[in-house]
Amino acid sequence: MPVWINRVGLRGNFLDVPTDCPQRDERLGWTADAQVFTPTACYNVDAHTFYTKWLKDLAADQREDGAVPHIAPDVLYGYGSTGWGDAATVVPWIIYEKYGDKKILEAQYPSMKAWVDFMHGQSKNSGLIFNSGFHFGDWLAYSTNDSDYPGATTDKDLIATAYFARSTKILQKTAEVLGNTSDAAIYKSLFQAIQEAFLKEFVTSTGRLTSNTQTSYILVLSFDLLPDNLKPAAAKRLADDVNKFKHITTGFLGTPDICDVLTNYGYPDLAYLLLFRTQYPSWLYPVTQGATTIWERWDGQRPDGSFQDPGMNSFNHYAYGAIGNWMYSRIAGIQNAPGSIGYKNILIEPYPSEKLQYVRADYHSVYGTISSHWTRENGRFSLQVVIPANTHAEIRIPATSVESVRIDGISLIKKQMNGTYDPENKRVIIKTGSGKYDFTVD
Numbered sequence: 001m002p003v004w005i006n007r008v009g010l011r012g013n014f015l016d017v018p019t020d021c022p023q024r025d026e027r028l029g030w031t032a033d034a035q036v037f038t039p040t041a042c043y044n045v046d047a048h049t050f051y052t053k054w055l056k057d058l059a060a061d062q063r064e065d066g067a068v069p070h071i072a073p074d075v076l077y078g079y080g081s082t083g084w085g086d087a088a089t090v091v092p093w094i095i096y097e098k099y100g101d102k103k104i105l106e107a108q109y110p111s112m113k114a115w116v117d118f119m120h121g122q123s124k125n126s127g128l129i130f131n132s133g134f135h136f137g138d139w140l141a142y143s144t145n146d147s148d149y150p151g152a153t154t155d156k157d158l159i160a161t162a163y164f165a166r167s168t169k170i171l172q173k174t175a176e177v178l179g180n181t182s183d184a185a186i187y188k189s190l191f192q193a194i195q196e197a198f199l200k201e202f203v204t205s206t207g208r209l210t211s212n213t214q215t216s217y218i219l220v221l222s223f224d225l226l227p228d229n230l231k232p233a234a235a236k237r238l239a240d241d242v243n244k245f246k247h248i249t250t251g252f253l254g255t256p257d258i259c260d261v262l263t264n265y266g267y268p269d270l271a272y273l274l275l276f277r278t279q280y281p282s283w284l285y286p287v288t289q290g291a292t293t294i295w296e297r298w299d300g301q302r303p304d305g306s307f308q309d310p311g312m313n314s315f316n317h318y319a320y321g322a323i324g325n326w327m328y329s330r331i332a333g334i335q336n337a338p339g340s341i342g343y344k345n346i347l348i349e350p351y352p353s354e355k356l357q358y359v360r361a362d363y364h365s366v367y368g369t370i371s372s373h374w375t376r377e378n379g380r381f382s383l384q385v386v387i388p389a390n391t392h393a394e395i396r397i398p399a400t401s402v403e404s405v406r407i408d409g410i411s412l413i414k415k416q417m418n419g420t421y422d423p424e425n426k427r428v429i430i431k432t433g434s435g436k437y438d439f440t441v442d
């Protein structure tokens with residue numbers, strides 16, 4: 001399964017710097033690979049000090065104008081590609097969220113601000129649309145030789161502007177955390193201006209994007225770039241595309257969040273469809289070919305044993321392993337509660353599927369081990385949860401009513417536990433403190 005093989009890939013690549021592959025004549029600290037994989041890495045291992053050190057490498061090689069190198073430490077002397085350079089803002093923010101470390105924001109703030117200011121300078125003459133310079137785009141996205149559907153090519157200026165907005169929003173939130181109210185106001189205003197320019201340039205009145213690809217809809221929904229009234233329509237377009245092809249068409253930048261976005265907007269069954277697909281392109285296709293680590297390309301090795309590209313073809317490349325974040329946070333359901341930092345407040349909200357009989361996940365947070373173990377058997381759903389000391393949790397259990405949920409074999413009502421029912425999401429919500437809890441639902 002992807003969680004296991006992306007952990008093996010991590011161990012092969014996290015050696016002083018987060019390399020893209022350990023086996024060919026490259027082994028470089030590519031910034032995009034690092035930023036898309038950071039959430040998964042933090043579930044797999046304690047990556048706090050590792051990323052803290054690497055971010056210093058990144059800042060040391062950042063140009064005076066704020067442009068971030070494609071790799072860190074830099075030996076290629078290429079700079080300024082969005083999705084790559086955004087490691088300067090995305091990675092420190094994720095480390096802060098995962099570990100509650102405010103110091104990493106303090107240390108990286110000059111680097112974060114310089115990168116956003118660089119993007120602002122590059123887009124000033126085009127109405128805040130970032131359409132200048134070199135960009136990798138949605139690297140290695142699905143492609144074909146079919147003239148009717150050459151592949152899922154997403155316009156690079158759309159991707160660049162979306163990341164410009166995302167990093168600006170992160171910088172605004174970072175300034176707020178650090179008490180820099182002046183900068184927070186400046187970058188809040190800038191984010192709103194970018195969002196307005198993005199909507200005008202790339203989004204129709206019905207929620208269709210100029211690049212009608214899975215990646216386009218993933219980015220705008222994940223980065224919160226659409227007004228609320230257009231989000232359901234955009235999510236449906238994404239879902240329709242997945243339904244049409246029955247497979248993923250995304251590259252390095254679209255892949256990490258596709259299952260999250262589908263789940264957030266009411267299509268978890270489609271997320272599972274993608275996860276369990278075994279034909280190319282999919283996460284499990286490489287497993288059918290004998291893979292024990294994540295590949296660089298969806299079709300690195302073809303069914304006949306030939307290589308997609310013998311010259312650039314890594315069989316240990318963790319970027320697509322970013323699906324692990326969704327597996328921990330949505331299948332097992334272990335998350336920071338909304339607005340929480342460092343798992344002081346925990347959300348347990350698993351999304352079971354008929355495709356799975358059981359899930360066991362343990363996450364070693366800064367407060368201790370958080371566990372979410374669930375099983376489905378004979379029409380009964382069972383959930384065992386461990387919440388560490390000095391934390392609080394909200395547990396959202398899939399059920400039809402409060403009365404259908406038992407804890408330790410006794411109904412919630414008899415146990416006098418306060419449970420409320422969310423009919424829209426069909427969840428029983430229980431708020432509790434630390435401890436071990438055993439829930440069953442008929």
